[in-house]
Amino acid sequence: MKRNKKEWDEFQIYLEEFSRLSQQFMARLDTEKVAKIDVSLPELLLPEQGTDFSKCIELLEKQIIPQLSAARGSRYWAFVTGGATPIATMADWLVSIFDQNVHKAGDSVASLVEHQAIDWMLELFDLPRTFNGLMTTGGTACNFLGMCVARQYAGKLQGIDVAKEGVFALDVEIFSTTPHASTIKALGMAGIGQKSITKITSINHTEKMDVDDLKAKMSASHAKAKIVIASAGTVTATDFDELDKVADVCKQHKAWLHVDGAFGLFERVANGSNGKTKGIERADSITVDCHKWLNVPYDCGTFLTRHLDLLEASFDVPARYLANDSSTPDFMSLGVENSRRFRALPVWMTLLAYGKQGIKSWVDKNIQLSKTLADWIEQSEDYELSYPCQMNVILFRINASDLTNEEADRKTIELMNKINKDGRIFVSPGQWQGREVIRLCISNWQTDDSDIEIAKKLLTELADSKSSRVQT
Template identity: 35%
Template structure:
């Protein structure tokens, strides 16, 4: 970089830092949504074609800040954005993400004598297990992905090859990844089914991507417990596993920890895991956000048996509050990852050769059992979809170190208490109907557990100006709430009903500052009154 360009970069860096700092200091006050005019101006400002002569760093930076950014979500990582399950960005994670971009390392090959990046990746994955009180030795197969969808792809791919390798209908150690779709006399059609209660859409996408299919013939809904719609009917579940075992069909069981619409938890994960083990099914636990709820002690019974899974999906950019994108994948079957994603040594590109010689567990000094030493970390490109990716571990490592277990416990607990305060208001209001009240077994064991965790699911009542008898009421009300620009909620569907969902998962959300703002908006729109944004 020439001195002139260096000066231009420094000046633009100062502009960016000033913009970030100003936005961060006022993120609780700025409107969440951009105005319609801002969106239109942002789009209309985009160049119709690539300029022959570039604008330069300074002019481009100013253009982005003044013309482009005003048209995007202004505070998705702010304290009152409750759409989907979206966390914020902790200060340490935000700064580390800037550093990761500045260093711009492609963390895919283990060159441990030249860079510590893959060892940092691995230790960060181990620290997340520490956060969840899961022994590191439980899941020796680990990698960082783009998110829960990619992690679910890995989980189903591993399950697919593991199950087929043990099928009596196929040659020993058959691999779909190596040998393609199976065909053999007596092989059931389909050769593998996925059983679940309420699988997230990402499971359907993952099943399509790994070639299993996503039709109801493949992804089949299990019967729920008569007294708990989020719990397996264990008797019917076992009968189904027996029937599949008799025809030697592969079975993947997907167990969700934290239902996406209600935030609720099923029971008996340990018993589900025992039955899967008994009948040779693969248990994939999708705990994208709910897996961290157990940091709040009263919810720990619903997450404590995640270590019994064959594969586990978690998300960093949800409740861990690190920037997009950051997903986490774990499996106890390390070889299932490398068998799929690592090419045979004879065909592996020489320029991607790794320093690593083994994937064996290594212990040095006082390191916990299951810690993988730098030389033994498998190259991430051999346990993951991508051949190139950014240094996603750095922001996560920074956030984990800055907050520690106690800091994350406080975030989880505060978010859940905040959501429960909203739920109490909804439950008492004449204008709303709460749809996700806690089941009796949870209420009996928890204080103030009107809802299970951090999600409030509701709809307008028959007394409101938006009666549920009109199919579009919840969608209309969602738009009116969001148009206030003071909070953001999302529309959804539950039990065939349209509904509204508030998901609280941001470290910035503060009950003293934000609760009254939320309740004021809900009170006014529930009565049919307009709400104008007030800064």
């Protein structure tokens, strides 16, 4: 099949077909299974001559679309999964239409949109304008930037420009209690090492940092530079480190404070700056995901730091053909990618269209619905709540009162598989205090009471009412 500029004459047909597929997909989100577990794809050979548009659409419609999950739907409760609002979805569609490369200023307004989106994010979270940042592909990328800029800071304290000279001579110690797996990955990628963390004890039966232990271990450390990785919302228990106290200790030791608030930062939208995130404004760098609770499509995060100069020192590589006379650093000099998608647009449109209160309304609702379901589980004879619901995560397992721990673990995993196979909701596994649990997290803007009723009905059906035991 020959392609040339004239293909755009068929644009109208493409629009109609892709709109039809979009509407069809959206219409089925509520009725189809949330996750498609048994999937397959026929062996297809790479076409030598290309494939007719109608045949492409047929393959997409028959082989791919029916096997996609309803991750954007209201009952996909695994991991921390946001949906995507209509505005964010269509803005993201336009990102492809516009196809801007937001690497540097000078050829369009796109960089200014990203700057404004970052400013609005600061306003949304009531963070000072001393922070600045950029859009990334998500939380992992933000944590990676966090480790890179922290390492640049550590080098600066020792007269080493890490970006230029490497980490070989760097003397740095990392302190953390419950770092997200992506931070461990980031430490490896940053050359500091996945095993480099000095573990700070958690407060009894939580994932929260024991600040006294942090003080003791930092005082005992002889490292020339120190980095503390704190959590604003751990992924399992949704615990928050006491950031104000942690910031005090960091100040005393001139340590870099990176806070992972991938989804927990949204607690600030619900409860303001004196809630669980109090003190985050004193961090040196912050991770926040947009494809989680901001409900924009994958993949999108925002990295924030008070040290743009060090971020630029970490990522800027001068090249004559890329030079321009802008006084603010270009986005390509602040992160991994040189060429960058216009991923600020869906964020900008979301903040514009829904405003602070619109976003707060779905965060509040998700928290309230999670508590409702957690209370129901706690009162049920068949299930037990493994940890009080702090925000939007529920940890539960089957009632294990007359089972050994091992039996209860096995039955809990079996139960989770049954729940996911049923397809009315989708949840993920977790571990709590060494025991298997089911982890359910609600971060979708459109989840409502009817979804909670569906979950209760499913959990009731899976329970054996006669013996008060869960059938697995």
